[in-house]
Amino acid sequence: MNLLLRYILFFTFFPAIAGTYHVGKKFGTQTIQQTINQASDGDTILVEPGIYHEKNLLVNKSIVLKGIDFPVLDGESKYEIISIKASYVTIDGFKVIHSGSGTLEDPAGIKIYDSHNVTIINNKLHDTFFGIYTQYGKNCIIKNNTLQSYAVAEQQIGNGIHCWKCDSMQIIGNTISGHRDGIYFEFVTNSVIWRNISTKNIRYGLHFMFSNDDAYITNVFKNNGAGVAVMFTHGVKMFNNLFEENWGDAAYGLLLKEISDSYIEGNRFIRNTSGIFMEGVNRVQMQNNLFKNNGWAMKVQASCMDITVIGNNFISNTFDVGTNGSLVLNTFNSNYWDKYEGYDLNKDKIGDIPFRPVSLFSMILEKMPPAMMLFRSFMVTILDKTEKIIPSITPENLKDDSPLMKALPL
Amino acid sequence: MKKIIKFVIIDILRNKIVLVYTLFLLITSLSVFNLEDNSAKGLLSLLNLILFIVPLVSIIFSTIYIYNSSEFIELLVSQPLQRKNIWLSLFFGLSGSMVMAFFIGAGIPILIYEPSPTGLMMLAIGCIITVIFVAIAFLTTVNTRDKAKGIGTAILLWLYFALLFDGLVLFILFQFSDYPLEKVVVIISALNPIDLGRILILLRLDVSALMGYTGAVFKDFFGTNMGLIVAFTTLLLWCVIPLGLSVIKFKKKDL
Numbered sequence: 001m002n003l004l005l006r007y008i009l010f011f012t013f014f015p016a017i018a019g020t021y022h023v024g025k026k027f028g029t030q031t032i033q034q035t036i037n038q039a040s041d042g043d044t045i046l047v048e049p050g051i052y053h054e055k056n057l058l059v060n061k062s063i064v065l066k067g068i069d070f071p072v073l074d075g076e077s078k079y080e081i082i083s084i085k086a087s088y089v090t091i092d093g094f095k096v097i098h099s100g101s102g103t104l105e106d107p108a109g110i111k112i113y114d115s116h117n118v119t120i121i122n123n124k125l126h127d128t129f130f131g132i133y134t135q136y137g138k139n140c141i142i143k144n145n146t147l148q149s150y151a152v153a154e155q156q157i158g159n160g161i162h163c164w165k166c167d168s169m170q171i172i173g174n175t176i177s178g179h180r181d182g183i184y185f186e187f188v189t190n191s192v193i194w195r196n197i198s199t200k201n202i203r204y205g206l207h208f209m210f211s212n213d214d215a216y217i218t219n220v221f222k223n224n225g226a227g228v229a230v231m232f233t234h235g236v237k238m239f240n241n242l243f244e245e246n247w248g249d250a251a252y253g254l255l256l257k258e259i260s261d262s263y264i265e266g267n268r269f270i271r272n273t274s275g276i277f278m279e280g281v282n283r284v285q286m287q288n289n290l291f292k293n294n295g296w297a298m299k300v301q302a303s304c305m306d307i308t309v310i311g312n313n314f315i316s317n318t319f320d321v322g323t324n325g326s327l328v329l330n331t332f333n334s335n336y337w338d339k340y341e342g343y344d345l346n347k348d349k350i351g352d353i354p355f356r357p358v359s360l361f362s363m364i365l366e367k368m369p370p371a372m373m374l375f376r377s378f379m380v381t382i383l384d385k386t387e388k389i390i391p392s393i394t395p396e397n398l399k400d401d402s403p404l405m406k407a408l409p410l
Numbered sequence: 411m412k413k414i415i416k417f418v419i420i421d422i423l424r425n426k427i428v429l430v431y432t433l434f435l436l437i438t439s440l441s442v443f444n445l446e447d448n449s450a451k452g453l454l455s456l457l458n459l460i461l462f463i464v465p466l467v468s469i470i471f472s473t474i475y476i477y478n479s480s481e482f483i484e485l486l487v488s489q490p491l492q493r494k495n496i497w498l499s500l501f502f503g504l505s506g507s508m509v510m511a512f513f514i515g516a517g518i519p520i521l522i523y524e525p526s527p528t529g530l531m532m533l534a535i536g537c538i539i540t541v542i543f544v545a546i547a548f549l550t551t552v553n554t555r556d557k558a559k560g561i562g563t564a565i566l567l568w569l570y571f572a573l574l575f576d577g578l579v580l581f582i583l584f585q586f587s588d589y590p591l592e593k594v595v596v597i598i599s600a601l602n603p604i605d606l607g608r609i610l611i612l613l614r615l616d617v618s619a620l621m622g623y624t625g626a627v628f629k630d631f632f633g634t635n636m637g638l639i640v641a642f643t644t645l646l647l648w649c650v651i652p653l654g655l656s657v658i659k660f661k662k663k664d665l
Contacts, residue, residue: 316451364580370591371583372628373599376454376612378462379576 024048024071032057032065032073039063041086047071047094059084059091067093070124075099080107081128090119099128106158108133109147112140120145130158131179137166142174149178151202159184160201163191171196181207182224189213196220204229205246208236216241221253227272229255236262244270252277253294259284266410269294275317278304287311290410296322296362305329313407314338314357321357321398324366328397332357336404344405355403358394360387411499414486418503422475428511431467435459435515443523450615453524453532456516457611460536461604464512465543466568472504472547473564477557484665497548497660501653505544509537528614535607535645542603542648543568549652552659575602592627600641603648610641 021035023045032054035045041062049069056079059065063086070093075081078100082091096109109128112118116138123145125131131147134140142161151157160176162184163169169191176182182198182205185191193216198205205221208214208230215237221228227246230236236259243253253272254264260282268290269275275294278284281304289312291297297317300307302325309332314320320337334350342351361380364371374380387394422428439456446452476483479500486496516536520529547564554560579598583591599605613632631637 316448368583368587370595371580373595373605373609374576374579375608376457377576377605377608378458379573379580381458 018042018044021045022048025050036061036063036065041088054081055079057082059089060086062086062088064090064092065094066090067095067123069093070095072097075107075109075128077101080105080111082110084110084112084115084118087115088117089115090121091123092119093122095124095126096128097126099130101129101156101158103155106130106133108158108162111135112137116140119143125149128158130162131160131176133158133162133164134166134169135164137163137169139168140166141170141172143170143172145174147174147176147179151178151180154180154203157202159207160198163188166191170194177201181205182221183207185209185211185214187211191215192217193219197222199223201225206230208233212236215239220244221246223247224251226250227252227255229257230259231255231257233258234260234262238262238264238267240266242268242270243272243275244268246272248273252299256281256284263287264289268292268410269297274299274322277301278307280304282306284308285310288408288410289313291315291317291320293317295319299323300330301325302327307331308333310334311408312336313410315407319359319362322362322366323358323395323398326395328395330398332398332400334402334404335400336407337400338407340403340405342403349405351403351405354399354401356388356391356394356399358398359384360394363393411495414496414499415503415506418500419507421479422504422507425475427471428507431471432511432515435463435512436519439516439519443519449524450528453520453528454615456520457532457608457615460516460532460539461608462572464516464536464539465572465604468508468540468543469547469550469564469568470561471508472544473551473561475504476500476548476551477560480665487665493661494657497657501544501548505541508540508544512536512540528611531614532611534642535610538642538645538649539603539607542645542652545649545652545656548656549659552656552663571602571604575605579605596627596631600644603645606641606644610638 021039021043023030023032023035032047032052036059039045039061044064044066047067049071051072051074053074053076057073059082072095073081075098077098081096081099091110099109100107108130109125109132110120111133114136118137118140120132121143125145125147127149132142132145147160149157157180159181160179160183161171161174165187167189169188171183171193173195175197177200179201180203182201183193183196184207186209188211191214195218197220199222202225204226205224206228210232212233213235218240220242222244224246228243246253251273253269253275256276256278258280262284264284264286266288271293274296275291275298277299279301283306286309292315294317296319297314299322302323307330311334313336315338320339337355337357340351340355342353342355344351360383438459442455443449443452446455487493517533520533546567550563550567551560599609609628610632613629632641
C-alpha cells in the first residue's frame with residue numbers, strides 16, 4: 001500500500017510519465033478493476049500470481065496489463081472475463097479460465113470492442129465459451145496464446161479466435177483446440193494468420209468468410225471435425241500449411257466455396273477424406289502442393305473455372321481427382337501422379353502420353369455412393385482400364401498433358 | 411475318417427499341382443511385397459490376387475479331383491463306412507491341403523512383411539475363401555455325374571462370384587439409384603463371399619475413401635466387433651451351407 005501511495009504521489013507530481021501499478025496480495029487487497037480505474041492512459045499494471053475473481057474486467061484505458069507467472073482470472077462460468085474497450089491495450093501473460101456461456105451475448109475469454117492496436121500476447125485460455133473475440137478491431141495482434149476448451153456440441157461452444165469486421169489483424173503462433181471453429185474470420189481484410197496450430201475443434205480448424213486479401217501461412221490444421229472452410233472470398237493466399245487427418249463424409253482438408261483470384265502453394269494435404277473440395281472457384285493457382293494418402297486428393301466440381309494445377313505431387317491417394325460433370329475449364333499440367341503408367345521415350349522426365357486423373361469409378365461414386373461396395377473389385381478395375389483407353393463418361397479434357405515421371409522434391 | 415483324410419492329403423501332395431500352386435503364391439506374394447515400396451500397398455495388390463486366383467484354383471482343382479477320385483469313392487462306399495464320413499473326410503482332406511497351400515504360399519510372406527491386424531485379417535479371409543470354394547465345388551460335383559458339365563458349372567460359378575455378381579450389383583444400383591440403397595448394399599454384400607471378404611479388408615486398408623456415407627454405414631456395421639462376428643458367421647455359413655447340402659445329396663446319391 002505504501003508503495004502504491006508512493007506511486008500515486010509520484011504520478012500526481014509527474015502526470016506526463018507513464019507509471020507502473022502492482023496488483024497482488026502483498027500490495028493490499030485492491031482488485032485489478034480498481035487499479036485500472038485509478039490508472040491513466042499509458043500506464044502499466046503488473047499482476048502478481050494468484051486467483052482473481054474480477055467478474056467482468058473492463059479495460060477502458062490504453063494500458064499494459066501484464067501478468068507475472070500467469071495469474072488466474074476466473075470467470076466463474078458466469079462472466080465475460082476481459083472486455084477491452086480502448087485502443088493501444090496490451091494483455092500479456094494471464095491464465096483466463098471458465099468464462100460464462102450463452103449464444104445471445106457471446107461471452108468470451110478476452111473480447112475486443114471497436115478498438116485498434118490491441119495486443120493479446122502469451123495468454124492461456126482454458127474452458128472459455130469464445131476464446132479471443134474481436135469485433136471492429138484494427139491492427140490488433142493476437143500472438144502466442146494457448147486456447148483450450150472442451151466442446152461437446154456445436155451449439156454449446158464458441159470459436160477459439162473469432163474476428164468479425166476487422167482489418168489488418170495478425171494472428172500468430174496460437175494453439176487452439178476443443179472449440180467450435182479454431183479460427184473464425186468474417187469480414188476481416190488484409191490480415192495474416194501465421195504459424196498457428198488448430199486441432200480437434202468440432203467444426204472447422206479455420207473458418208473464413210467474406211474476408212478478402214488475407215494470407216494464411218505455415219499453419220497446422222489437424223483432426224478437426226470438418227477440416228478448413230474458406231468461402232466467398234477473393235485474394236486469399238494459402239502457403240505452406242499442413243492439412244492433416246480430417247475425417248468424415250463432410251470433412252475436407254480444405255473446402256473452397258466461391259473463391260477467386262487466390263493462391264494455394266506449398267501446402268501439404270495428408271490423410272484427409274477429401275484433400276481439397278472446390279465449388280464455384282475461379283482463377284486459383286495451385287502449385288507445389290503435396291497430396292498424400294487422401295481418399296480424394298481433389299474434388300473439383302464442374303462449377304470451377306480457370307484453376308491452374310501445376311507442379312503438385314499426388315501420392316498414394318485412393319482417387320486423385322473427382323468431378324461431377326463433363327465440363328472442364330481448368331488446367332492440369334506438369335504434376336506428378338503416382339498412378340501414371342505411361343512411358344518417357346526421349347528421357348526428358350516428362351511422360352509421353354497424357355494422364356487422366358479422373359477414374360470411371362470415381363465418377364460412378366459421385367452419382368451413386370452405394371457403389372462403394374464394389375470398390376477395388378475386379379469388375380471395376382476392368383471398367384477403369386477400358387475407360388482410360390477410350391474415355392466416354394469421364395471428362396475428356398481433364399488430363400495432364402505433361403505428367404512428370406518423378407515426384408517433385410516437396 | 412482320419413485315415414481317409416491322411417490318404418487324400420498324401421494323394422494330393424503326390425499330385426504336385428498343389429505344390430506348384432503353393433510355389434506360385436509364394437513367388438507372387440514375395441515379389442509383390444518386394445516391388446511395392448510400402449507394405450500396405452503390397453497388401454492391396456495381394457488382395458486382388460487372393461480374391462481372384464484363390465477361388466479359381468480352389469473350385470477348379472477340387473472339382474476335378476473329386477471327379478477323378480470317383481472310383482476311389484465307390485470303393486470306399488462299398489466298405490462298412492458311413493457315407494457322411496467319407497464325404498466329410500474327402501472335404502477336410504481337400505480343403506485342408508488347399509488351406510495349407512495358401513497358408514504357406516501367401517500366409518508366410520504376409521506374416522513376414524505385414525504382421526499387422528490387417529495382414530492377419532487377410533490371412534483369415536484367404537483361408538475361409540479357400541474353404542468356401544472347396545465347399546461350392548463339392549456341391550457342384552455331387553449334382554452332376556457328367557465331368558465336363560460339372561467342371562463347366564464350376565468355372566461358371568467362379569465367373570459369377572468373381573465378376574458377374576459385381577456387374578449385376580452395378581446394374582441394380584443404377585436401376586434403383588433413386589432409392590436409398592446404403593443399407594441394402596450391406597445385405598447384398600453378404601450374398602457374395604468374395605465381396606464380403608474384400609470389404610472387410612478394405613475397411614482396414616482404405617479407410618479414407620470408405621468414409622462416404624456408404625463407407626460410414628459399412629464401418630458402423632462391419633467395423634464393430636458385432637459386425638465382424640456377423641460377417642465371419644456369414645462367411646462360415648458360406649462354407650457350411652453348400653457342404654451340408656452336398657452331404658445330404660451324397661447320402662442319397664446313386665453312384
